[in-house]
Amino acid sequence: xxxxxxxxxxxxxxxxxxxxxxxxxxxxxxxxxxxxxxxxxxxxxxxxxxxxxxxxxxxxxxxxxxxxxxxxxxxxxxxxxxxxxxxxxxxxxxxxxxxxxxxxxxxxxxxxxxxxxxxxxxxxxxxxxxxxxxxxxxxxxxxxxxxxxxxxxxxxxxxxxxxxxxxxxxxxxxxxxxxxxxxxxxxxxxxxxxxxxxxxxxxxxxxxxxxxxxxxxxx
Numbered sequence: 027x028x029x030x031x032x033x034x035x036x037x038x039x040x041x042x043x044x045x046x047x048x049x050x051x052x053x054x055x056x057x058x059x060x061x062x063x064x065x066x067x068x069x070x071x072x073x074x075x076x077x078x079x080x081x082x083x084x085x086x087x088x089x090x091x092x093x094x095x096x097x098x099x100x101x102x103x104x105x106x107x108x109x110x111x112x113x114x115x116x117x118x119x120x121x122x123x124x125x126x127x128x129x130x131x132x133x134x135x136x137x138x139x140x141x142x143x144x145x146x147x148x149x150x151x152x153x154x155x156x157x158x159x160x161x162x163x164x165x166x167x168x169x170x171x172x173x174x175x176x177x178x179x180x181x182x183x184x185x186x187x188x189x190x191x192x193x194x195x196x197x198x199x200x201x202x203x204x205x206x207x208x209x210x211x212x213x214x215x216x217x218x219x220x221x222x223x224x225x226x227x228x229x230x231x232x233x234x235x236x237x238x239x240x241x242x243x244x245x
Contacts, residue, residue, distance in 0.1 A: 030131060031065050032200040043132050046204035057122035061207040063195050074121055078194045102172035105151060111181040114155040115143025116188040117229055118167050121240045125213060128162045129204040139216045141225060143183055151184050163205050164197030165190050174228035178221050185225055189239060
């Protein structure tokens with residue numbers, strides 16, 4: 027049985043029961059294709075002018091030192107926990123109308139594919155979202171807008187919109203067995219969790235704004 031190259035938080039090897047197969051490298055440059063990378067898998071050097079490289083921040087996160095960078099200032103509504111555990115995550119978008127997703131190792135929590143997220147555990151909402159994206163996708167991102175708040179059975183999760191600054195998805199931690207870059211039109215079929223479908227509905231409502239989410243230098 028294949029094992030994840032990263033050890034879990036207790037220093038143990040994590041078996042992957044049903045490993046994914048990586049896509050061809052050409053898929054990363056085709057906006058109409060789903061691109062997929064497995065842990066330590068091959069990646070192109072860059073996409074849309076943003077390099078794929080293992081950053082110091084990513085290395086620190088993978089080693090347990092979590093100190094993600096700040097994001098631009100923007101307003102967000104008050105957060106009501108509704109008596110549940112607090113969590114946050116992000117929907118990371120690319121200018122070619124694709125979205126970053128993660129395949130949790132062994133479909134943890136019943137999700138085959140989902141958005142990166144996690145419980146705050148005493149951290150703020152924004153630092154948690156940055157940390158979870160970095161750990162689960164290997165990507166450094168900046169948050170630029172509130173998207174939606176979502177209620178699950180035991181948690182209340184705030185989702186932000188984010189864009190990629192650097193990092194490498196092949197550096198995903200042990201909780202993720204594949205990172206995907208999926209065309210917007212394929213998201214509904216990929217997200218098998220009802221709660222994620224609600225996040226997608228919020229994204230659909232905002233999707234027409236996508237050209238304004240990236241600096242003019244982006245294609």
